[in-house]
Amino acid sequence: GMAANKAAKEQKYDRQLRLWGDHGQEALENAHVCLVNATATGTEILKNLVLPGIGAFTIVDGHKVSGEDVGNNFFLSTNSIGKNRAQAATELLQELNSDVSGNFVEEVRAAGSTCLRLGAVLWNAEVPFLVCRTYGLVGCMRLVVREHTVVESHPDNALEDLRLDQPFTELKNHIDSYDLDSMEKKDHSHTPWIIIVAKFLEKWYSEHNFQMPKNYKEKEAFRELLRQGILKNENGAPEDEENFDEAIKNVNTALNATKISSTVEDIFSCDLCDNITAQTPAFWVMARAVRDFVRDDGNGILPVRGTIPDMIADSEKFIKLQNVYREKALQDASVVSKHVESLLQSVGKVCPPGYLLIMKFFKCVFIISGKNAAFLRVVRCRSLEEEYSIESVNKDEITSCMDNPDSEMVLYLMLRSIDRFYQQHSHYPGVYDYQVEEDISRLKVCVNSLLQEYGLSVSVKDDYIHEFCRCGSAEPHTVAAFLGGCAAQEAIKIITQQFVPFNNTFIYNAMTQTSATFQL
Amino acid sequence: MAVDEGHVACGGDWDGRWNHLKKFLERSGPFTLPDFEPGTETLQFLLETCKILVIGAGGLGCELLKNLALSGFRNIHVVDMDTIDISNLNRQFLFRSKDVGRPKAEVAAEFVNSRVPGCNVTPHCQKIQDFDESFYRKFHIIVCGLDSVIARRWMNGMLISLLNYENGVVDQSTIIPLIDGGTEGFKGNARVILPGMTACIDCTLELYPPQINFPMCTIASMPRLPEHCIEFARILQWPKEEPFGDGVSLDGDNPEHIQWVFMKAQERASEFNITGVTYRLTQGVVKRVIPAVASTNAVIAAACATEAFKIATSAYVTLNNYLVFSDVDGLYTYTFEAERKENCSACSQVPQDLQFSSSAKLQDVLQYLTESTSLQMKSPAITTTLQGKNKTLYLQTVASIEERTRPNLCKTLKELGLADGQELAVADVTTPQTVLFKLNFTS
Numbered sequence: 001g002m003a004a005n006k007a008a009k010e011q012k013y014d015r016q017l018r019l020w021g022d023h024g025q026e027a028l029e030n031a032h033v034c035l036v037n038a039t040a041t042g043t044e045i046l047k048n049l050v051l052p053g054i055g056a057f058t059i060v061d062g063h064k065v066s067g068e069d070v071g072n073n074f075f076l077s078t079n080s081i082g083k084n085r086a087q088a089a090t091e092l093l094q095e096l097n098s099d100v101s102g103n104f105v106e107e108v109r110a111a112g113s114t115c116l117r118l119g120a121v122l123w124n125a126e127v128p129f130l131v132c133r134t135y136g137l138v139g140c141m142r143l144v145v146r147e148h149t150v151v152e153s154h155p156d157n158a159l160e161d162l163r164l165d166q167p168f169t170e171l172k173n174h175i176d177s178y179d180l181d182s183m184e185k186k187d188h189s190h191t192p193w194i195i196i197v198a199k200f201l202e203k204w205y206s207e208h209n210f211q212m213p214k215n216y217k218e219k220e221a222f223r224e225l226l227r228q229g230i231l232k233n234e235n236g237a238p239e240d241e242e243n244f245d246e247a248i249k250n251v252n253t254a255l256n257a258t259k260i261s262s263t264v265e266d267i268f269s270c271d272l273c274d275n276i277t278a279q280t281p282a283f284w285v286m287a288r289a290v291r292d293f294v295r296d297d298g299n300g301i302l303p304v305r306g307t308i309p310d311m312i313a314d315s316e317k318f319i320k321l322q323n324v325y326r327e328k329a330l331q332d333a334s335v336v337s338k339h340v341e342s343l344l345q346s347v348g349k350v351c352p353p354g355y356l357l358i359m360k361f362f363k364c365v366f367i368i369s370g371k372n373a374a375f376l377r378v379v380r381c382r383s384l385e386e387e388y389s390i391e392s393v394n395k396d397e398i399t400s401c402m403d404n405p406d407s408e409m410v411l412y413l414m415l416r417s418i419d420r421f422y423q424q425h426s427h428y429p430g431v432y433d434y435q436v437e438e439d440i441s442r443l444k445v446c447v448n449s450l451l452q453e454y455g456l457s458v459s460v461k462d463d464y465i466h467e468f469c470r471c472g473s474a475e476p477h478t479v480a481a482f483l484g485g486c487a488a489q490e491a492i493k494i495i496t497q498q499f500v501p502f503n504n505t506f507i508y509n510a511m512t513q514t515s516a517t518f519q520l
Numbered sequence: 521m522a523v524d525e526g527h528v529a530c531g532g533d534w535d536g537r538w539n540h541l542k543k544f545l546e547r548s549g550p551f552t553l554p555d556f557e558p559g560t561e562t563l564q565f566l567l568e569t570c571k572i573l574v575i576g577a578g579g580l581g582c583e584l585l586k587n588l589a590l591s592g593f594r595n596i597h598v599v600d601m602d603t604i605d606i607s608n609l610n611r612q613f614l615f616r617s618k619d620v621g622r623p624k625a626e627v628a629a630e631f632v633n634s635r636v637p638g639c640n641v642t643p644h645c646q647k648i649q650d651f652d653e654s655f656y657r658k659f660h661i662i663v664c665g666l667d668s669v670i671a672r673r674w675m676n677g678m679l680i681s682l683l684n685y686e687n688g689v690v691d692q693s694t695i696i697p698l699i700d701g702g703t704e705g706f707k708g709n710a711r712v713i714l715p716g717m718t719a720c721i722d723c724t725l726e727l728y729p730p731q732i733n734f735p736m737c738t739i740a741s742m743p744r745l746p747e748h749c750i751e752f753a754r755i756l757q758w759p760k761e762e763p764f765g766d767g768v769s770l771d772g773d774n775p776e777h778i779q780w781v782f783m784k785a786q787e788r789a790s791e792f793n794i795t796g797v798t799y800r801l802t803q804g805v806v807k808r809v810i811p812a813v814a815s816t817n818a819v820i821a822a823a824c825a826t827e828a829f830k831i832a833t834s835a836y837v838t839l840n841n842y843l844v845f846s847d848v849d850g851l852y853t854y855t856f857e858a859e860r861k862e863n864c865s866a867c868s869q870v871p872q873d874l875q876f877s878s879s880a881k882l883q884d885v886l887q888y889l890t891e892s893t894s895l896q897m898k899s900p901a902i903t904t905t906l907q908g909k910n911k912t913l914y915l916q917t918v919a920s921i922e923e924r925t926r927p928n929l930c931k932t933l934k935e936l937g938l939a940d941g942q943e944l945a946v947a948d949v950t951t952p953q954t955v956l957f958k959l960n961f962t963s
Contacts, residue, residue, distance in 0.1 A: 053610075
């Protein structure tokens with residue numbers, strides 16, 4: 001029944017739950033995505049969303065399946081030739097995962113400027129839009145979202161939040177409870193390195209006017225101080241104290257000043273943070289609450305993260321120390337949640353839709369305030385209109401990238417050019433063998449008119465013009481599959497609000513196996 | 521072969537089927553290799569002649585089979601000894617819940633052969649070690665989608681053993697390109713190896729750092745993390761209590777076994793006031809689970825298949841030779857040329873130098889073979905020639921021989937009769953061929 005089904009799902013999704021957690025999975029299962037055009041790229045993207053259990057998908061496509069389509073698309077079969085492509089693909093994608101609901105709309109494809117018009121509609125509706133295309137050995141993705149907030153960015157290699165430069169009261173008391181000089185060897189050798197650094201820092205302060213070791217010379221002197229602290233045996237040789245080795249190794253990072261990153265400061269200074277209304281999304285109410293904490297309760301510092309890395313220590317000492325940080329983090333989160341409550345009250349306690357999904361209120365606050373306050377991110381993409389408009393085109397980015405004429409930027413310019421070609425000639429360059437030769441010069445005309453229109457003084461090598469005719473708008477499956485993997489994961493990031501999406505144009509060159517991201 | 525309104529011609533092809541590929545095979549282009557000749561022959565080669573081997577039918581393997589089948593490759597073999605598990609279904613899309621328990625290679629081949637008419641995937645539900653040179657020699661290209669460094673190294677060693685050298689120069693016709701992909705969570709890599717010519721797996725062994733095991737004293741007496749409690753139950757309590765019978769080893773795929781470890785770990789954790797032991801964590805630690813999603817496997821397998829296509833057709837320059845991918849923060853790729861190691865234990869043809877004092881013990885040599893980052897052997901067997909006869913100095917994998925040769929570990933190299941310059945032959949799971957070492961006495 002229900003319970004068995006739930007258990008089966010947990011097993012099925014086990015490998016991905018370890019990446020985005022149950023709450024991420026829940027967001028995914030409540031999401032509904034729409035694919036326009038069931039090309040190979042499109043179905044590959046959907047495959048990578050259906051497999052992990054997206055709630056629902058809809059395919060919009062008015063094309064009839066051709067023999068060519070079946071040749072590069074795993075989710076079309078010879079049986080579907082002549083049928084509506086949306087319907088055919090929906091069937092074969094649906095059967096990948098019975099947890100997912102798929103449907104389709106047979107929509108007649110409008111000419112040319114569909115993408116820009118659709119972009120405008122979605123921009124106004126605040127629906128994230130991902131434009132993907134495989135053209136020969138080139139893949140391109142454009143993310144269009146006004147503002148995407150990332151609650152859990154899961155940074156690689158984040159620095160620890162140890163507060164050694166400004167220990168909070170409970171931490172200070174805990175450090176004071178240690179007297180290294182009176183300890184037996186067993187305890188001495190199994191004291192956490194955080195305590196050791198804190199103790200020696202106190203010694204250092206008394207001799208250096210309460211200033212932290214700042215430069216290499218001072219840090220080296222501090223390390224020497226630690227070395228002196230290692231117990232000696234009866235022959236005067238230093239004992240083997242791994243915890244002291246750890247302390248010495250961590251001097252470089254442990255003594256950094258605790259401060260708020262500019263990314264987070266930028267978030268705090270946003271309008272949305274200042275003006276909380278009944279319509280303010282959950283992320284901004286939380287961010288404001290954290291900001292209020294910083295200014296009113298935290299002495300200019302974020303709520304304590306509450307985690308410490310593993311380190312050589314006996315169980316009791318480690319757990320006690322870990323609990324000092326944990327309890328402080330919970331305390332801080334509790335203060336943050338009071339700010340959240342008062343903010344909500346101040347706007348008439350009307351819950352923005354985000355809260356309806358937050359079943360465990362405090363857990364959510366803790367997720368934002370405690371573990372992730374330092375890693376909040378906001379991604380804002382320019383609209384397609386801004387990218388395409390002559391007044392706001394990102395000339396600087398384009399021209400500086402093109403200092404290297406083989407930069408992936410040239411592929412972006414080529415993609416813009418072949419769209420221009422299509423507008424003029426109602427077909428893509430070089431689709432038929434006989435066209436290749438004459439289309440090369442026609443395409444060159446399009447490239448030049450594009451560059452001129454946008455005032456871009458760059459030059460595009462003939463080789464690329466030739467290549468973009470040669471490939472005749474073919475969509476090789478392996479390139480579509482690469483892009484399909486990339487795009488699906490970006491969609492999952494948007495849906496789960498975990499991990500950071502790209503901003504805003506990603507180009508993949510399968511010829512060189514290189515890629516680049518541009519903000520256009 | 522069902523024919524539907526004349527769409528499908530005999531032999532499995534239909535109108536327009538290869539249109540996407542033909543653009544790259546029948547037309548000249550500015551980025552093709554010098555030996556590329558536009559025409560119909562290359563497509564024919566792909567469809568009829570090229571034999572390609574896929575190692576692994578899991579997360580990468582399923583993607584690879586699809587990608588190759590839709591790139592014109594028809595003569596495809598796939599090797600995988602595993603059976604399908606429910607936790608595979610979030611990404612290994614050739615399998616359904618009804619297939620759980622069946623061999624991966626078999627089900628994968630069935631699916632692709634059915635979905636892609638004319639494609640002939642031959643499954644081999646076996647270990648790679650079950651085959652010898654006569655099997656591997658037949659392929660034009662080999663693509664690996666493995667989840668084990670040991671297996672990679674073995675494959676690597678196998679292809680190196682196929683090489684013929686003439687006057688110290690490798691005979692190009694004996695080179696079988698190896699394309700290797702690996703993924704872990706949101707990260708992955710793809711590389712192209714031309715055995716004997718470009719960096720091999722062992723040349724860059726430091727890119728595969730050994731798994732970190734927690735120190736025994738931490739596990740035994742000083743746990744701090746929930747993982748320590750789990751390892752305590754797995755490593756110490758299970759062998760002691762044998763909860764499911766004498767000699768019954770812990771099976772990570774048996775939920776009852778995991779449940780037992782979980783409960784024992786919880787008991788230990790509460791003893792030390794450690795929080796965080798969950799069933800999921802327990803399973804993850806016991807099975808050494810690597811998180812995985814469909815998207816990363818899709819990306820890496822796609823890159824690998826693109827390279828296979830390039831190698832088979834010369835349509836574009838091959839990756840030279842290593843691609844790294846991550847999509848944790850935006851999307852990041854990095855492409856570089858991994859360099860060959862001059863004295864690589866696998867591909868350099870040079871006997872490996874072993875520097876030891878003559879009074880060092882055999883145990884020290886064994887430790888070096890397993891712990892050195894450039895060798896990372898698992899259970900090396902050391903043999904040599906003494907007085908014209910082959911002598912096993914130490915071998916771990918056969919209990920009776922292990923017992924007989926164990927006393928040698930405490931003997932010095934001199935006591936064992938080994939001389940300066942002595943050649944030692946070492947066998948290990950990481951390589952199909954023995955590795956030759958030369959003893960160099962330092963004192």
